Amino acid sequence: MTWKWESQRKQYGRALVELGKERSDIVVLDADLSSSTRTADFASAFPERFFNCGIAEQNMIDTAAGLAASGKTVFASTFAVFGTGRCYDQIRQSVAYPKLNIKIVASHAGITVGGDGASHQIIEDLALMRVLPNMSVIVPVDSNETYRVVKTIANTKDPVYVRIGRADVPTVTDEDTPYEMGKATIMRDGDDVTLIGCGIMTSKSLEAADELAKHGIDARVINLHTIKPLDEKTIVKAARETGGVVTAEEHSVMMGMGSAVAMCLVENFHVPMKRVGIPDVFGESGACTELMERYGLTMENIVEAAHDVLKRKK
Amino acid sequence: MEIYDGEFISELESIARRVRAHAVTMIYQAGSGHPGGSLSAVDILVAMYFHLMKHDPKRPDWPERDRFVLSKGHGAPALYAALAEAGYLPVAELESLRKMGSRLQGHPCMRKTPGVEMSTGSLGHGLAAGNGMALAAKLDRKLYRIFVLCGDGEMDVGETWEAAMLASHYKLDNITMFLDRNKLQLDGPTEKIMSLEPLADKWKAFGWHVIEIDGHNMKEIIQATNEARSIKGRPTAIICHTIKGKGVSFMEGSLHFHGKAPNDDEYKQAMRELGVAPE
Ligand SMILES: Cc1ncc(C[n+]2csc(CCOP(=O)(O)OP(=O)(O)O)c2C)c(N)n1
Numbered sequence: 001m002t003w004k005w006e007s008q009r010k011q012y013g014r015a016l017v018e019l020g021k022e023r024s025d026i027v028v029l030d031a032d033l034s035s036s037t038r039t040a041d042f043a044s045a046f047p048e049r050f051f052n053c054g055i056a057e058q059n060m061i062d063t064a065a066g067l068a069a070s071g072k073t074v075f076a077s078t079f080a081v082f083g084t085g086r087c088y089d090q091i092r093q094s095v096a097y098p099k100l101n102i103k104i105v106a107s108h109a110g111i112t113v114g115g116d117g118a119s120h121q122i123i124e125d126l127a128l129m130r131v132l133p134n135m136s137v138i139v140p141v142d143s144n145e146t147y148r149v150v151k152t153i154a155n156t157k158d159p160v161y162v163r164i165g166r167a168d169v170p171t172v173t174d175e176d177t178p179y180e181m182g183k184a185t186i187m188r189d190g191d192d193v194t195l196i197g198c199g200i201m202t203s204k205s206l207e208a209a210d211e212l213a214k215h216g217i218d219a220r221v222i223n224l225h226t227i228k229p230l231d232e233k234t235i236v237k238a239a240r241e242t243g244g245v246v247t248a249e250e251h252s253v254m255m256g257m258g259s260a261v262a263m264c265l266v267e268n269f270h271v272p273m274k275r276v277g278i279p280d281v282f283g284e285s286g287a288c289t290e291l292m293e294r295y296g297l298t299m300e301n302i303v304e305a306a307h308d309v310l311k312r313k314k
Numbered sequence: 315m316e317i318y319d320g321e322f323i324s325e326l327e328s329i330a331r332r333v334r335a336h337a338v339t340m341i342y343q344a345g346s347g348h349p350g351g352s353l354s355a356v357d358i359l360v361a362m363y364f365h366l367m368k369h370d371p372k373r374p375d376w377p378e379r380d381r382f383v384l385s386k387g388h389g390a391p392a393l394y395a396a397l398a399e400a401g402y403l404p405v406a407e408l409e410s411l412r413k414m415g416s417r418l419q420g421h422p423c424m425r426k427t428p429g430v431e432m433s434t435g436s437l438g439h440g441l442a443a444g445n446g447m448a449l450a451a452k453l454d455r456k457l458y459r460i461f462v463l464c465g466d467g468e469m470d471v472g473e474t475w476e477a478a479m480l481a482s483h484y485k486l487d488n489i490t491m492f493l494d495r496n497k498l499q500l501d502g503p504t505e506k507i508m509s510l511e512p513l514a515d516k517w518k519a520f521g522w523h524v525i526e527i528d529g530h531n532m533k534e535i536i537q538a539t540n541e542a543r544s545i546k547g548r549p550t551a552i553i554c555h556t557i558k559g560k561g562v563s564f565m566e567g568s569l570h571f572h573g574k575a576p577n578d579d580e581y582k583q584a585m586r587e588l589g590v591a592p593e
Contacts, residue, residue: 027449027450027453048453049453051449051484053476053480054476054479054480054483056473056476056479056480058442058472058473058476059442059473059476059477059480061442062439062440062441062442062443062445062446062473062477063442063443063445063446063449063477063480064446065432065439065442065443065446066432066442066443066444066445066446066447066448066449066450066460067446067447067449067450068446069424069431069432069443069446069447070446070447070450070451070454071377071450071454072450072453089436089439090439090473092436093433093434093435093436093439094432094433094439094443097423097433098423098424098425098432098433099425
């Protein structure tokens with residue numbers, strides 16, 4: 001399959017600028033990474049509504065809290081590793097607990113950061129964010145969806161964490177593919193097995209479905225862009241109708257999207273399942289594709305997991 | 315310099331005595347809480363809610379109100395007592411502190427208690443949150459002011475200094491920080507646990523206008539706050555020299571009463587000293 005590869009960050013920047021034009025309550029903060037996260041686009045369009053907080057992520061999150069408590073809709077951005085772990089207490093105490101209108105849109109998540117290595121490759125941000133009460137967690141699948149997600153969450157009043165990557169990602173949705181927060185998208189129908197992906201691993205799941213089709217296996221592919229609130233209905237229905245589930249994510253398998261799906265299925269409809277994701281180890285420097293292979297994030301890994309699930313299905 | 319008639323000042327002082335008595339009673343009834351840091355901050359709170367701030371207890375959401383952030387959230391009993399005396403809550407509700415289902419959480423929660431502007435309790439967040447409010451006021455061309463009360467223990471927190479830098483970088487002359495300089499933190503004297511001095515010089519070096527006062531003297535609190543109002547282009551830090559546990563002899567300067575409720579006898583004596591009948 002040939003995809004167009006595009007930048008999620010670029011669409012984030014574009015959506016922010018549009019929001020800035022449409023609404024005067026939109027305020028954007030960054031922590032000395034605005035050229036990387038692309039909040040710089042907003043900064044140059046609306047300098048008076050952009051505040052660079054310097055290399056002070058904790059300060060940025062609490063400043064966001066004060067702005068949100070004063071009626072602003074605040075987007076705060078930095079790399080995901082600094083925008084979650086570095087300021088976890090600030091997010092917990094001043095964003096999630098008081099349920100303030102703050103959108104943390106964090107870029108450079110996962111191992112596709114590449115050369116910077118493990119210090120910058122956060123593989124546990126979904127775990128940290130999804131366990132917080134009041135916090136929604138979204139992983140846009142591609143650049144189009146990033147744009148729509150940003151435009152959509154600007155209309156909610158609650159805290160949201162959005163995870164995007166550094167690298168360009170395959171564009172698997174159209175510009176007008178509808179996006180609804182908390183409602184998973186079925187990308188391809190099938191009754192033999194379900195492949196659930198998020199972020200870049202949704203495109204890998206679609207490729208895996210093509211591969212499985214060559215062997216007469218009809219895979220359903222779901223883009224689970226919203227990790228929380230979880231679309232349990234779509235997940236359980238797929239498990240019921242296909243009898244087996246494979247999840248795929250660019251995140252530690254310990255407590256990411258796959259774990260959320262597993263918990264849902266254990267409680268609602270138990271089927272054979274396999275999680276594709278980063279094992280319980282830190283990443284390292286390398287090229288994206290090398291890293292994806294090394295840490296088990298390929299189309300082949302998904303196909304193999306699907307065969308394993310099908311075997312257990314009986 | 316403004317002249318205040320003695321009667322007005324002694325009225326504030328008698329409110330402060332009631333607030334101290336409420337705070338000690340609440341902690342006694344709850345069986346836990348932080349008397350020391352509540353009592354050292356009472357005079358500042360009373361000067362704010364009964365004279366210096368523009369606010370309306372009947373309309374906690376009034377957009378033009380001044381904002382007060384209790385960064386040292388463990389001083390909650392004093393804040394709740396001041397809010398109740400000011401009319402945000404029934405005084406009778408104070409006894410629900412820390413009880414199941416209460417609006418009065420152990421540490422301030424902005425979603426539960428009218429008049430509470432920011433949820434705090436984890437130390438070192440309040441100044442940055444105050445900065446956010448100050449930025450919003452500037453964006454909206456509003457004249458309301460932001461007041462943040464920090465403990466001196468919070469000066470250990472890196473984020474405090476990040477916020478100090480941000481406030482002066484963005485020329486936030488609409489924010490004033492009161493520093494409750496009671497010279498004690500949880501484990502001991504600040505200068506023994508983590509040296510802070512020369513503290514005034516540090517704030518000056520970060521671009522703040524600095525005033526030092528006796529934090530138990532109403533006149534000085536009022537004058538310093540008015541001076542802060544007149545300073546343009548930079549934020550003001552008011553270093554309030556205070557006594558931890560102020561008002562109850564055996565709590566004054568006591569480490570023990572940083573985070574411990576008085577027992578029955580201690581409670582009775584505290585009330586005698588504050589000139590209030592025990593509840
Ligand atoms: C981040 C954080 N670490 C530790 C604590 C526990 N704690 C509660 S009060 C306190 C001491 C605070 O000292 P100070 O700010 O001087 O307050 P005061 O003496 O005025 O009570 C500590 C360490 C906390 N609440 N937050």
